[in-house]
Amino acid sequence: MLSRKELFKDTLKKAAHAWKRIVELRLTEEEANLLRLYVDQPGYVDLHWGMFVPAIKGQGTEEQQKKWLPMAYKFQIIGCYAQTELGHGSNVQGLETTATFDPSTDEFVMHSPTLTSSKWWPGGLGKASTHAVVYARLITEGKDYGIHGFIVQLRSLDDHSPLPGITLGDIGGKFGSGAYNSMDNGVLRFDHVRIPRDQMLMRLSQVTREGKYVHSDVPKQLLYGTMVYVRQTIVADASKALSRAVCIAVRYSAIRKQFGSQAGGPETQVLNYKTQQSRLFPLLASAYAYRFVGQWLKWLYTDVTQKLEAKDYSTLPEAHACTAGLKSVTTSATADAIEECRKLCGGHGYLNSSGLPELFAVYVPACTYEGDNVVLLLQVARFLMKTVAQVATGKQPVGTIAYMGNIQHLMQCKSAVNTVRS
Template identity: 50%
Template structure:
C-alpha cells in the first residue's frame, strides 16, 4: 500500500476587530507623529515654485526650441496612450519576457512614428526610442547596421539595402568583436577570401577565437550582419573590411547553411538585448556583399584602397557620438531620480540649520537635499549632465559637418580631429556616467537598492558603454597621441618662423 494521503486543512480565518476604546487610546499617539509629517508631493511643488529660472524655457532650450518641446510632449502622450509601450511589470520579468516585450515596442515604433503625421518620422522615431528607455534587439539594426550601410556602402548598395532596412524586411546587426580580439581590430581572425573565378568571397572562421562574440541582436533577432573580416585577394591580406552577410533565412528564421549563430546567455545587465555569437564555415557571398564606398575589389580581384586610410572610421565616430549622447541621457535620468528622492526624504535635525544658513520648519526633520553632503554629491552630477548634453549636441553636429564635406567635397581633413575628439569624449563620458549612476544610487540610501528605484537597470544597461566601441584606456591613448602630434606640429611651425 502507498503512503496515506496528507489531509488538506483549510486555513483558519482570523478576524481583526479594533474596538472604539482601542482607537480612542491610540488617537493621541498618532497625532504626535502626524503633526510633524510633511506631504512629499507638497515638498516637490514648493521646490519647483521656488526655482530662480523659468523651467519651461530651460526645457525648450535643451531640446532646441519650444516647437521641439511641444513635439516631444505630443509624442510622449502618444507613447503613454499605447498599451504596447507600457512598462508595467518590467522589473519582475524573466529575461525571455523582457526581450519579447521590448522587441514588441521597437516593432511598434515605426507605425507610431508615421501615425504622428510629422515631416520627419525618423526624428520622431528617435524620440520614441529614447522614451522606450530599454536597449533592445533592434538597437544595432538602427544604431550600427543602417549607419554602416549609409557610411560605407556606395549609392547602388544603399539603394538596394536601405528600403529593406527601413521596412524591417531584414534586420541587421554589426559583427566585429571576436572572442580573441576587440579593440585591436587589425587582429581580427575572420577572413573573406576573394574567388575571382566565381566573383565571390569565402567568409570563414578559421579558429575558435575568430568566433564573433557580443553583437546585439545576433542571438535571436537579426537576419543579416555587417561582418568585419580580413579581406584576402590575390594572396594579400588587406586588413578588415565590411561585408553584408545573410545569417538567417527570411522564410523561417533558421540559420543559413554554413552559419552557426546563437545567444551568449544572461549578462550583468542589458538583458533585453540578445547578444550573440557567430561562426562561418566557408560561406560564399557575392562580390558586391563588400561595402564599396571607400575600398573596392574589381571582378578580377584588383583592390582599390580608400582615398584616406581611415575613411571607414566615420561610422565608428558616429557610434561614439551616440555613446556621448547616451551618457547625457543616462546621467540625467539617474540624477533626476536622486534629486527628487533627496527633496522628499527627510532625515533628522528637526527645524535645524540648513546648508544655506536658514532654518527648517519647526518640528520637521530637514530634507536630505538641505545637507551639504547631498549637495556636494548631486549638484556636480547635475551640472555635468547639462555639460554632457551640450557636448553631445556639439559632437553630433561636428560629425554631420564632416559627413557632408567628405561626401560632397571628398574632404577628409577633419577626420583626425573628429576621431581624437570622439575617442576622448567616449572614454571620459562613459566612465563619468557609470560612476555617477552609482553615486546617485548611494545618495538614495537603502531605497536606491530597490529594483523599482531604477538604478540597477540603468547601471546595468549603461555600464557596457565603458567597454564596447573601444577600450577606454586605449581611446585615451589615441586622443593623447593626436594631441602630442598637434603639439609637435605647432612647435615645428614656431621654430620655422624663428619663434
C-alpha cells in the same frame, strides 16, 4: 522581475508596435528615431537602424544601397553589425574572420578559423537578425588586404533557421535584471560560407571579377567622420542618463528626512546636509555641462563633415581626439555618477523601483563599447604628443589645441607666485 525569455518577448512586442506606429503615422526618419528612443529598452532594432543601415549607407555603393536599403527599411530583412570577436574588441585590425575570394565561382568564402575568431557580442544576432554586416580580413590572390565589411545572410527568410555552415547563438545573461538582457547579443561562426562577390561593401575599395583589389577615389577619411558622429551621440546620451539619475537623487533628497530632530520635531531633509550637497550638486552641474558638450560636439561634427566634403582633412585628427577624449571622460564620469546617485538614495536606491539599478546596468557598457575608455584616452595622449612634436616643425595646430601654437610665448610665462606662502 521577468525571466530572460519573457523579457525578450516583451522587447519584440514593443519593437513591433513601434514599427507599426511608424508606418501608420508615416513618421520621418528623425521622428522614428525619437519614437524608438522613447521605447527606452535595448533591442535588436537598435542595431538594425543604428548600425546595419548606416553601414550600408556609408560603405555601400549606390547600387548596393539601392538593392539592400529598401528591404531593410521595410523590415523584410533584419540586420546586425558583426565586428567584435571573442578574442578581439578594441583591436579591430586583429580580427581573425576571413573572407577569401574564389574567382572560380565569383564568391567570397567567409570562415572562422579559430575559436577566438567567433563573432561575439553583436546585438540582434542571437535571435532576431536575418542578415549582418560582417567585418573580416579580405584575402584575394593570396594576399591579406585587412578588414572589410560584407553583407551576409545568416538565417532563412522562410523559417528563420540558420543557413548551412552558420552556427548562431545567444551569449547569455548580462549585468542587471533588465538592462541589455532584452537584447539578443549573439555569437556567430562561419564554416566556409559562400556569398556573392557583390556583397562586399564596395564604396571605398573593390575586388574585381578577376580578383584584383582596387581602391576607389572616395577618401578613406570619410569613415572616421562616422566614428566622430557615433561618439558624439554617446556624449549627448551621457547627459540624458546623468540627468535622469540626478533628477531621481535630488527629488529623493528633498523628500527624505533623517536625523537632526530636536525633541521629537521633524527631521532634517537630507538635501540640507553638506555631505549630501557636496556629492550631489557637482553631479547636477555635470549633467548640464555634458549637455552643452554634446551640443558643441554636434557642431564640431557638422563642421568636420562640411570640411571633409570639401576634401579638407585638416581638422579631422583634432575632431577625432576631441570626441574620443570626451566620450571617455563623460561616459566614465556618468557611470560613476549614476552609481553615486544610487548610493545617495540610501538603501532605497538598491530597489529596482528607484529606477537607478537598471539605469546603471544599462548605461555602464558605454565605458567599453565604441572604444574602451582607457584605450581612447591613450589615443588622445598620443595625439597631444604628436601635436607638440609637429609644433616644433612649424605646423600650426587647429581648434581646441590652437593654443599650442603659442608655445614659445607660453613657455616664457611666469607665475607671480614664487613662495609657498603666496
